[in-house]
Amino acid sequence: MAKIDILLPVKNGKDFLAEAIDSVRAQTVTDWRLLVLDHGSTDGSRELAEACHVRDARIEVHSFPQAQGLSGLLNCGLEIADCEYVMRHDADDVCMPDRMAVTLAAFEALPDCVAIGGQAELVDTTGQHLGNMDMPVGVARVSAASLFRNPVAHPTAMLRFDALTRLGVRYGADFLKVLPAHQSIEVSNLAEDYFLFGQLAVLGRCANVPQRLIRYRLHGNNVSATRYADQVALSLVISRFLTRSFCALHGLPWFDPAPFCNHGGLLLDVDGQMNFDAEFETMAGALRRGFGASPDLERELRFRKMISTRNEAALLWRYGRFRSAHVPENDERSAVRYWLSRRLPGKRRISVAPELA
Known part of the structure; x- marks a missing residue:
């Protein structure tokens, strides 16, 4: 069992996948397993990830072409996870080398937190700096902000796996279960991360570190660019x-x-x-x-x-x-x-x- 299982979903993301995987391999923390969750890629993404597995056995490739949306794909990943912490990483982003170390230290300092994210640098398709993504810091701020915006940048997040299991946390699902059935909702895509982190934040179980943990790549295929109004x-x-x-x-x-x-x-x-x-x-x-x-x-x-x-x-x-x-x-x-x-x-x-x- 690795200390950290990393869920990396991909569908036709070959252009940036190698850099994303290399940034995981460059982490100062080495006790991890990378679960590449292929969603039926046809551009060679799965084959690229399999070639990476040959070079590094900590990288595993799992195909779930029939998964229902990103929520379903990530839930497939949670089903095969076996770890202390589960970390999210996207196929077009780049981890800072100390990302895992910084987040693990934050969990030590915040034992009641289930999810911890952080800040991000924004880059373009060539890796050029565009700006920064700022997220609220402090458990109380994150909790309050969750009612009005997504309080955690999904690609920066790490979560305690035993707490997820204990609370019954899954993407897309209402695990708070405090409302009558007619007021409950399910979220299969577009904002599945907000739905999950928002529920944890309402419970006071989310935080963000002030450090920049990833380089977040902006390009025309980001959901925020293609389906902005729906999101x-x-x-x-x-x-x-x-x-x-x-x-x-x-x-x-x-x-x-x-x-x-x-x-x-x-x-x-x-x-x-x-x-x-x-x-x-x-x-x-x-x-x-x-x-x-x-x-x-x-x-x-x-x-x-x-x-x-x-x-x-x-x-x-x-x-x-x-x-x-x-x-x-x-x-x-x-x-x-x-x-x-x-x-x-x-x-x-x-x-x-x-x-x-």
């Missing part, structure tokens, strides 16, 4: 499910998270309403009662307070005050810039109806 719409469905579950767990009145979401780096137009300050006070009170008061929670709430207005002048003024106290993360900056520029030609605009309790 944002589904993410809001998940936000509302998580909020209902959070409120049920803590005996709190339900609130609609939509006005405070920044899925995909944008703010949602909620039925044309321009001010959500009253709704913010209800939401903030619920989060303080459910998660407990902490500086990390207050940092998250300050951003959500800032975006509770949709008036451009008020938003810009609030953003200036926010920047005087905090360094905005890239998704926070993007959300404000999006709203201020949403009337420009070519800008996406996603409108939603408020959901009743």
